[in-house]
Amino acid sequence: MTFRKVDIIFVVLxxxxxxxxxxxxxxxxxxxxxxxxxxxxxxxxxxxCLACHVPTGARPLPVQHPKRQDCLHCHARVQG
Ligand code: HEC
Ligand code: HEC
Structure with missing residues (x-):
């Protein structure tokens, strides 16, 4: 198989x-x-996480907060 110039341009793009x-x-x-x-x-x-971040917990989530359980997908842990 031979590469034409256009193939290389495509791969680079x-x-x-x-x-x-x-x-x-x-x-x-x-x-x-x-x-x-x-x-x-x-x-x-x-x-x-939901031990505290529920409406009756120490730090309820905002009303607008996404109703998803994969917290760490959106909230990174602080490094260190
Ligand atoms: C023991 C209770 C408790 C648990 C368990 C807990 N949190 Fe929290 N969280 C708090 C409290 C209290 C605050 C607010 C005060 C603070 O900054 O520590 C908070 C604040 C936060 C904040 C906001 C920080 C900011 O800058 O406003 C995020 C995001 C968060 N928690 C995510 C999580 C996630 C994700 C988990 C599970 C891995 C979790 N929390 C488990 C009590 C808890
Ligand atoms: C789809 C992404 C996403 C997921 C999944 C998610 N969060 Fe959040 N969370 C956000 C965003 C965006 C904000 C900032 C909202 C704002 O500032 O109004 C936030 C804000 C927060 C805060 C701060 C609220 C405050 O009082 O300032 C806490 C605590 C928190 N999330 C905890 C959690 C926990 C616990 C989970 C898992 C049950 C979770 N989040 C899952 C996107 C997410």
Missing amino acids: ALLVVGGVALLPSPRDRNPKVPANSAHQAVTMEKD
Whole structure:
């Protein structure tokens, strides 16, 4: 199989698009981070987050908050 010039241009463009998308900021970077205190570091399972982040808990979620259980998908842990 022989490569034509147009094939190489296509491959280069495809790589640029994939690389560009990969570098877009993740929405996770903009959401509030999970605080790095002991209460949060003790939690290893996402369903345990709801011990406090329920309407009757220590820190209820805002009314507009997404009703999803994969908390860490959107909230990164603070590094350190
Ligand atoms: C022991 C109770 C408790 C548990 C369990 C808990 N949280 Fe929290 N969380 C709090 C309290 C209290 C605050 C607000 C005060 C603070 O910043 O510590 C808070 C604040 C937050 C904030 C907001 C930080 C900000 O900048 O406003 C996020 C995001 C958060 N928690 C996510 C989580 C996630 C994700 C989990 C599960 C891994 C979790 N929490 C488990 C009590 C808890
Ligand atoms: C789809 C993405 C997404 C998921 C999944 C998600 N959150 Fe959030 N969360 C957000 C966004 C965006 C905000 C900021 C909302 C705002 O500022 O109005 C937020 C805000 C918060 C806050 C701060 C509220 C405050 O008082 O300022 C806490 C606490 C929190 N989320 C906890 C959780 C927990 C616990 C879970 C899992 C049950 C979870 N989040 C799942 C996107 C998400």
